Amino acid sequence: MRINKFMKGVKSFASIYRRNKSGLLGLAILLFFIFTAIFAPILAPYDPYKRVDRPLIAPSQKYILGTNDIGQDIFSELIYGTRVSLTIGFMAAFFTVIIGTLIGVVSGFLGGVVDEVLMRFTDVVMILPSIPLMILLMALFGKQSFMIMILVLSIMGWTGTARLVRSSTLSIKERIYVEAARAIGAGDRHIITKHVLPNVSPLIMATMIYQVAGAMMAEAGLAFLGLGDPSHKSWGMILHYAETSGGWYANMGYPAWWWIIPPGLCVALTVASLVLIGQAMEEIINPRLRRR
Amino acid sequence: MAYIAKRTASRLITFIVVISLLFFLARSAGTDPFERYLSEDPRIPPEQIQRLRAKFGLDKPLHMQYLDFIRNTLRGEFGFSLYYKRPVFDVVMERLPYTLFLLGISITVSTIVSYVVGIYFAFKRGTRIDVWGTNICMFIRSTPHFWLGMILLLVFAYYIPIFPLFGALTPGVQHENTYEFIKDILFHYTLPLTTLIARQIGMYVLYMRNSTVEVLGEDYMVTAKAKGVSKRSIMFKHAARNAMLPMVTVTAIRLGFMVNGAILTETVFSLPGTGRLIYQAIMNDDFFLLQGAFFIIAITVLLANLVADILCAWLDPRIKI
Numbered sequence: 001m002r003i004n005k006f007m008k009g010v011k012s013f014a015s016i017y018r019r020n021k022s023g024l025l026g027l028a029i030l031l032f033f034i035f036t037a038i039f040a041p042i043l044a045p046y047d048p049y050k051r052v053d054r055p056l057i058a059p060s061q062k063y064i065l066g067t068n069d070i071g072q073d074i075f076s077e078l079i080y081g082t083r084v085s086l087t088i089g090f091m092a093a094f095f096t097v098i099i100g101t102l103i104g105v106v107s108g109f110l111g112g113v114v115d116e117v118l119m120r121f122t123d124v125v126m127i128l129p130s131i132p133l134m135i136l137l138m139a140l141f142g143k144q145s146f147m148i149m150i151l152v153l154s155i156m157g158w159t160g161t162a163r164l165v166r167s168s169t170l171s172i173k174e175r176i177y178v179e180a181a182r183a184i185g186a187g188d189r190h191i192i193t194k195h196v197l198p199n200v201s202p203l204i205m206a207t208m209i210y211q212v213a214g215a216m217m218a219e220a221g222l223a224f225l226g227l228g229d230p231s232h233k234s235w236g237m238i239l240h241y242a243e244t245s246g247g248w249y250a251n252m253g254y255p256a257w258w259w260i261i262p263p264g265l266c267v268a269l270t271v272a273s274l275v276l277i278g279q280a281m282e283e284i285i286n287p288r289l290r291r292r
Numbered sequence: 293m294a295y296i297a298k299r300t301a302s303r304l305i306t307f308i309v310v311i312s313l314l315f316f317l318a319r320s321a322g323t324d325p326f327e328r329y330l331s332e333d334p335r336i337p338p339e340q341i342q343r344l345r346a347k348f349g350l351d352k353p354l355h356m357q358y359l360d361f362i363r364n365t366l367r368g369e370f371g372f373s374l375y376y377k378r379p380v381f382d383v384v385m386e387r388l389p390y391t392l393f394l395l396g397i398s399i400t401v402s403t404i405v406s407y408v409v410g411i412y413f414a415f416k417r418g419t420r421i422d423v424w425g426t427n428i429c430m431f432i433r434s435t436p437h438f439w440l441g442m443i444l445l446l447v448f449a450y451y452i453p454i455f456p457l458f459g460a461l462t463p464g465v466q467h468e469n470t471y472e473f474i475k476d477i478l479f480h481y482t483l484p485l486t487t488l489i490a491r492q493i494g495m496y497v498l499y500m501r502n503s504t505v506e507v508l509g510e511d512y513m514v515t516a517k518a519k520g521v522s523k524r525s526i527m528f529k530h531a532a533r534n535a536m537l538p539m540v541t542v543t544a545i546r547l548g549f550m551v552n553g554a555i556l557t558e559t560v561f562s563l564p565g566t567g568r569l570i571y572q573a574i575m576n577d578d579f580f581l582l583q584g585a586f587f588i589i590a591i592t593v594l595l596a597n598l599v600a601d602i603l604c605a606w607l608d609p610r611i612k613i
Contacts, residue, residue, distance in 0.1 A: 033341035124306045129593055132570055132586045139574070139582055140317055213434075220436045223557055225571055239439065243560070244572050255450050264439030272434035 006103035018163045023280025029273035037083040044076035056162040069245040084234040088124040088219045095154035100161025108169030146229045153215045161207050172199050206281040212272035219269050235263040297602045303594045367602040370584030375576040380584030391565035404493035410500025432494030437553045441487040441560035458562035504535040540602045
């Protein structure tokens with residue numbers, strides 16, 4: 001019964017989504033990158049952590065995107081980087097959304113002092129510039145690793161979700177069916193799990209997509225500043241190596257455009273595709289937007 | 293006045309909360325600075341480390357250390373940079389004007405441009421200009437700051453060598469007068485400013501456009517049209533003013549984002565600002581500098597927010613109630 005209902009929801013969602021051209025484009029781009037990430041070992045011609053040839057070879061048939069300053073194949077780096085960047089983005093977004101939903105629901109449902117304190121705290125985290133704070137947190141944790149990156153991104157990223165979830169919890173709390181549930185003696189836990197959460201979940205899905213974009217962007221920035229995990233090279237880290245070696249514009253008398261253009265383009269395309277998907281989902285959730 | 297006092301108090305509390313959080317995080321992470329930097333060196337005997345700990349008050353109980361920490365921070369004593377061998381405060385303050393310059397100009401220009409262009413797109417919604425414009429904005433806002441900067445460098449400093457590759461001033465040049473100095477600085481800052489402004493515009497044109505579109509759907513707009521108000525008047529008196537409010541309220545969050553962008557941009561263009569200082573502090577493992585730079589940036593952002601709050605109250609009299 002419940003599965004049927006769920007499938008029906010998915011079908012009607014898909015039928016509306018199909019009409020949104022830019023949403024479809026976004027989905028296509030994202031699926032392309034996900035596909036690349038999954039099949040990275042098959043698609044990549046070389047090992048991205050091994051030197052394969054002379055440094056800074058321009059793109060050729062043998063090396064589609066040339067080599068970097070220590071002679072690693074950039075095309076392979078890029079393909080494996082897809083894996084790292086997407087994994088960090090999706091995992092960080094997942095934890096972000098969990099933290100945000102928890103804080104948002106608690107704050108909106110309980111109200112009063114708890115709400116006040118939690119929202120003040122949210123404001124604090126929201127206002128402060130996130131990159132320096134994340135750098136400081138990473139410095140405190142003392143070492144650079146894949147998991148710490150995800151942890152730091154999650155610690156800093158939940159504020160938007162918390163606010164959104166709080167405001168929609170507030171409106172759901174006042175609805176008549178919640179009052180009815182209360183009248184027949186339903187407790188807080190029942191109301192939260194059976195009424196509030198199912199009603200905010202579409203919203204949460206849309207925010208999560210935006211969170212993936214935000215986390216990927218933040219990760220690219222941190223990795224560029226040299227805070228990435230050297231054993232998990234992401235797109236941002238390829239650019240970090242390009243920047244620190246200085247090789248991309250000073251070496252060999254010509255700039256290694258093949259080293260810097262592709263990774264940034266990948267970040268931009270992924271983030272843009274996620275935003276397009278997020279917008280399409282928002283339009284479905286909030287029909288008021290659709291008419292325009 | 294009461295409003296401003298309340299806001300100031302709340303920003304001060306924010307700041308104290310932040311430094312407290314960081315203090316306890318730092319201590320719970322077990323990074324006693326002397327453990328971290330000296331105990332690895334076998335030439336320093338443990339008694340010497342103990343004496344140093346006592347001298348810097350690290351042998352006191354935690355709550356006393358906390359009070360010391362707050363007192364020092366409020367006095368502007370952020371410790372000593374391990375790399376520059378100078379007080380952190382001095383090092384950061386030397387660099388701050390460059391960052392404020394970058395941020396000030398880009399926030400002003402990008403606000404004005406996104407405001408005008410956003411309203412224009414909203415009025416032209418559905419036309420080719422709107423569709424292309426919003427798509428281009430979408431793409432620009434999806435590019436990382438540092439990458440945009442690198443591409444600008446590649447094109448306008450390398451392939452077409454108009455602008456310098458790095459720095460804020462031409463090295464070794466004595467400027468004859470202030471005018472020459474400003475000219476040199478603006479010349480060096482053209483590409484960095486373009487990077488930051490382009491990113492901001494990409495983001496807020498869309499925001500402004502959508503909030504204007506929302507305003508255009510309001511009943512009072514229909515009324516205005518029905519009673520024969522001219523299109524120009526509708527655009528500027530009704531739509532523009534009301535669509536401005538959401539834009540002003542995001543200023544607080546925007547400032548944080550701008551600082552993020554400035555750090556990345558300054559790193560790419562090798563500008564002598566606070567952002568690049570942070571990058572260097574990471575590279576040199578200079579924790580105190582990192583911490584001090586963060587605190588000073590945080591204070592700056594909070595002050596800027598206070599100014600934004602006051603502006604908000606001035607623009608929207610409803611807030612004062």
